[in-house]
Amino acid sequence: MKVLIVSWEYPPVVVGGLGRHVHHLATELVKAGHEVVVLSRRPTGTDASTHPTITHISDGVLVVAVAEDPAHFVFGEDMLAWTLAMGHAMVRAGVGLARPGIGEGWRPDVVHAHDWLVAHPAIALAEYYDVPLVSTLHATEAGRHSGWLSGVINRQVHSVEWWLANESDSIITCSASMEEEVTALYGPNLSPVTVIRNGIDVATWSFRERAPRSGPPRLLFVGRLEYEKGVQDAIAALPRIRRSHPGTTLAVAGEGTQYEWLREQARTHRVLRSVNFLGSLDHAELLGWLHGADAIVLPSRYEPFGIIALEAAAAGTPLVASTAGGLGEAVVDGVTGLSFQPGDVDGLTSAVREALDDPQATQQRALAARERLTEDFDWHQVALDTAQVYLSAKRRVRHPLARPDIPQRPLPGR
Template sequence: MNSTTEKRIALISVHGDPAIEIGKEEAGGQNVYVRNVGEALAQLGWQVDMFTRKVSLEQDSIVKHSDNCRTIRLKAGPLEFVPRDEIFEFLPEFVDNFLKFQVKNGIKYELVHTNYWLSSWVGMQLNKIQHSKQVHTYHSLGAVKYNTIENIPQIASVRLAVEKDVLEKAERIVATSPQEQEHMRSLVSTKGNIDIIPCGTDIQRFGSIAREAARAELGIDKEAKVVLYVGRFDPRKGIETLVRAVNESELRDSKNLQLIIGGGSTPGNSDGIERARIEQIVNELGMSDFTTFAGRLSQDILPTYYAAADVCVVPSHYEPFGLVAIEAMASSTPVVASDVGGLQFTVVNEETGLLAAPQDVDAFASAIDRILLAPEWRDELGKAGRKRVETKFSWDGVAHQLSELYSELLQPQPVASTAKELVESTAELVQSAAKELVESTVELVQSTAKQPVLVAK
């Protein structure tokens, strides 16, 4: 594969727009992953097209990030925000518009890398229709998620069936940690091909500013003890656990303690409900004087917040990887995280931070205090964290591993001899696509509608 045309990849992220500002609704680790993987692959010579769902008329249909990397927004359902659990019914339209995009541009994607279960269904349809090969990254497993929430959505049975299907049918599954791979095998299926390739982070951007300079920039006293949370407002992110843990800190009544909660969307969106709930808890506990809701943190200012903190807390009920943890570690800031999922892989207990039982307020309070009360140990943990990220979690390293995987799967394929033949052959695929999509959708819904939601305990 010597030409850029041959080194073409479609990254599909239906609900996670790679071009959207991180911190907005439905914008989190998956968006960061897809965007950074795309840009890093482009640096390696791949032509990268990242497909996502368009949510408003104001959005550009194509956003160019670099010469070889762009985000392409396709219509699928109403041009408005739709919660991810309600998007499935619009996926046939997404596939249809994907195929039309290929025809219009005279191209065909021989390989697609899908992200999250919604996109995996899209990838499986493309395999049926035009034999595109599929690599898939889950980002979250339904079999794990549904064990951590009380109200299981109606779409759960469909999701579990799709996640099993893609594990068994895709050319390759990318697990971001050994823990995620184990969950796939024990909770989803023993079939399928899995490679472990972790998420990454920008080791130049994170770690580019020292703690003292970061605090000066943010107006934080150099003697302050700063506890930081970064992420979406979602009950499963465990922010309540963090707030209650900080309330139990030995430094609770000192004038030095500061809690900064960064992230979140604008009031009125779905995560605004959780933010209002957390703010109410903060007020009830009398923590308002030393708690700051920093709002959505831009990618420009985020490294400064990480650097300014004494400890970054990731109290999620579950995380398949935990991007925030490695961003903090890259900034030489130790992490206190839930002892679950991929966080057990990214954070080395007692070496780069501490792990605590999820939703255990006392355990988190103790772990946070251990670091806040031992500045020299805090610095040792921070240095070890930075070294671990440099060694294992740079985006360049991740992109090289993915590039090797793609190249392996994209061994020379027979291709149309002319652009005209390619367009004609793709047009034939589009004509049969609608029928294929309807049949597969009906088949999937019928096969899952009668199934109870079975979640491994």
């Protein structure tokens, strides 16, 4: 098939796990014999004079990275305007694929959108080429805010997500919990929803068994510094963990809007000197920290999937994770890691203590987690399953859409 993937992230422009997901999916689809074009963007803060639209082939994928145009908007200040401008630039580039001399008349068989930020170009291009629209919904605005959409931008983002879901001819989610969430938020007239878990390229994450600990325990968190990631709960648990395991430190890798607040939380709990904020890490740096940690702590309060859990398992890092969303499916409590309820600081503390107190059992769980990756999270299988969704998707007759429902209360179970 000829596949047009639309994503606001694609290497080297990677904000979070979405960019890595799309890259692995695209390259695996190419290996399976499909023609893949990825429509993405140039780095934030650039403009068309310094970073014009470029087209290049990477790992067999034709990547069209569009320039910011116009370049006046700032994502953090003008989110919806910035997104609309990006979408307009993507539509122009996507339409150009069909013009002789530009895309040599290339036309897709399917358009695959990844998340709400590309709703406008994906919907427009699927209509322009008259092909099915498949959308992968990696997260929801309501989920990120426990169902409360109190702000204007929150409601706007939810509305765009609802529009994309209801315009899609087939929907993919990364976990069963996300399937339930999407159906509850955007139903009842959705196209079929298919659960396809994220994959992991085990070969890029060298496995290392834990050596006997020679110093104070080292805990690691990796992810965006946002409230829903629960870093504040790990910080709150740290003083308790240090009482039973003196000298324990917590390294926090990632960036986000809650950095200053999290530093204040560490100060409030009197562990600021024991919390090391690392910022963003490249692959080699991340692998080094994973190999050096006694456990990775993933205390998410909301998590559609949690790709870092797979990456940590591939590196051999023991897993201590909440049961939020996809993490509850990625980590099998007592078998491939230890789990606790989201927001439960006592449960987090107990799980970390158990991991530190019994290194042998912890190592066995790490080995089981690594073995499970090749069975349940293989990118080749992810690509095959995704291609099957492409083949079965049929372009529906479009009907006018009413206004979306805006959740005014927490989601079930929140």
